[in-house]
Amino acid sequence: MKKMVKVVSRPQHEHSLQEDLLKRKEQHVARGFHARHPLFILEGHNSFLKDVDGKVYIDFTSGIGATNAGHSNPAVVDAIKRQLDHITHISFSTSYYQSYVDVCEKLNGLVPIRGQAKSALFTSGAEAVENAIKIAKVATGRKAVVSFEHGFHGRTLMTMTLSAMIKPYKKGFGPFAPEVYKLPHPYQYRMPNKMTEESYVKQLLEDIEEQFFVDVVDPDDVACLIMEPITGEGGFLVPPVSYIQKLRKLCQKHGILFVADEIQTGFCRTGKMFATEHFDIKPDLITMGKSLSNGMPLSAVSGRAEIMDAVSEGGLGGTFAGHPASCAAALATIDYYEHYKLWERAEHIGNVIRKKMHAWKEQFTSVGDVRGLGAMNAIELVKDRRLKTPDEHLTKKIIDQARLSGLLLLKSGIYENVVRTLPPLTIEDSTLHEGLEIFEKTLRHLH
Ligand SMILES: Cc1ncc(COP(=O)(O)O)c(C=O)c1O
Incomplete structure (x- = not known):
């Protein structure tokens, strides 16, 4: 894969294109769009990004988990170019095209769904969630939806309602969609003192049956429950396996559909x-x-299939839903994942990262918790280990300082005190170690 020459700094007197662009951005772009890193990126290859001033960064963000096969992966770029040489846009609601069907067929063979699966393609994650809820409502004839505290599902009216985190995602945007009810998300690090994971899970599930379904919402009115297997924006919370398995059974008992939001965790x-x-x-x-x-x-x-087909003809769609260039990219991407068994690579990357993170927990008292699965890992930062007071200022400082040293990280969690790592799964080992070195030096410096 193409590598970029690393240019860490530029002479002081040289003009910064970035500063000019930031000024123009402030003048012309709505304030609501605010990047975690105030950078203008020019290009990206595999796990590196280069800004307009020539500074190169190791990327532990993957465009918020969207480039698992690496930035500008040549196999994916070629597939997009080939598609665009044929046609740019058709709209699957006007006429059909093969790549849309190919992606659906491919997904139907991959997804962990019981029996025959069917698929529908859209454009953004929020749109997929919106449509999953529409499908669940029609399939069950029920109106209510259950989601989770600490969850994030998008920025449209329904997905914003399903999500937690008022600031910045919901503040001032109400009233929200009706008939959405929230359950607490398992959070083992912050579970009540003296509870074991087993008793915690038992308590959470008993509360659903004995309180939530009695006091809050009638389970017979609930179309579906939507949950991220690991919360992405909500701090990389990994629920206990027994909790998810019992919750799944509870849904089945009440005829509630279980929707897994794998937008950040998938692939x-x-x-x-x-x-x-x-x-x-x-x-x-x-x-x-x-x-x-x-x-x-x-x-x-x-x-x-029987759930997906509950919606009548014309009930699903969208001008750009399942765009041909994106379908071509998806087919090449999934081939790439399968060919290189990127899930194995994710396991390896995760082991390297978690080993480091656990060592940091031993060394730095501010690292209160380490958690994750595969290559989705995070540290939770606290001011005081006993009280577990969230340290959002330290979190911000770490992310800013790491950027200055050439590493891009993202925060997460409702208390904004979690640093998450989402490197491309194609990252080379040497780059992974280099990124972790920067992360460690940053922690040591700020500790
Ligand atoms: C779990 C999850 N669901 C939904 C979304 C919304 O996706 P999009 O930003 O593509 O609308 C996100 C985005 O971060 C997400 O992480």
Whole structure:
């Protein structure tokens, strides 16, 4: 894979293109769009990004988990170019084209769905979630939806309602969609003192049956429950396997569809093609996006055929839904994942990262928790280990300082005190170690 020459700094007197562009951005772009890193990126190859001033960064963000097969992966870029030479746009609601069907067929064979699966393609992750909810409502004839605290599903009205984290995602945007109810998400690091994981799981599930379904919402009104197998924006919380398995059974008991939002966790990130597989359950519907097409705008809903077909003809669609260039990218991307068994690579990357993170927990008292699955790992930063007071200032400082040293990281979690790592799964070992060195030096410096 193409490598970039590393230029860490430029002479002081040289003009910064970035500063000019930042000024123009402030003048012309709505303030609501605010990047985690104030950089203008010119190009990216595999796990490196280069800004307009020539500075190169190791990328531990993958465009928020959207480029698992590496930036500008040549196999994916070639497939997109070949498609664009034929036609740019058709709209699957006007006439059909083969690559849309090919992607659906491919997904139907991959997703952990019981029996025959069918799929539908859209553009953004939020759109996939919106449509999964539409499908679940029609299939069950029920109106209510259950989601989770700490969850994130998008920025449209329904997905914003399903999500947690008022600031910045929901502030001022109400009223929200009706008939959405939230359950607490398992958070082992912050579970009540003296509880074991087993008693915690038992308590959470008893509360659903004895309180939530009695006081809050009638289970017979609930169309579906939507959950991320690991919360992405919500701090990389990994629920206990027994909790997910029992929750799945509870849904079945009440005729509630189980929707797994795999938009951030899917496509090898956690060491399996889908994170749901770690929990050994079969959801009724799965939403996908991000790394499905290695960074091209494409999302999908797959599910049991009889559920997917509940919506009548014309009930699903969208001008750009399943865009031909994105479908071409998805087919090349999935081939790449399978050819290189990127789930195995994710496992290896995860082991390297977690080993480091556990060592940091020993060395730095601010590292309160280490968690993750496969190559989706995070540290939670606290001011005080006993009280577990979130340290969002330290988190921000670490992310800013790491950037100055050439590493891009992202924060996460409702307390904004989690640093998450989402490197491309194609990252070379030497680059991975270099990135972790920068991360470690940053922690040591700020500790
Ligand atoms: C789990 C999950 N669901 C849904 C979304 C929304 O996807 P999009 O930003 O493509 O609309 C995201 C985005 O981060 C996500 O992580």
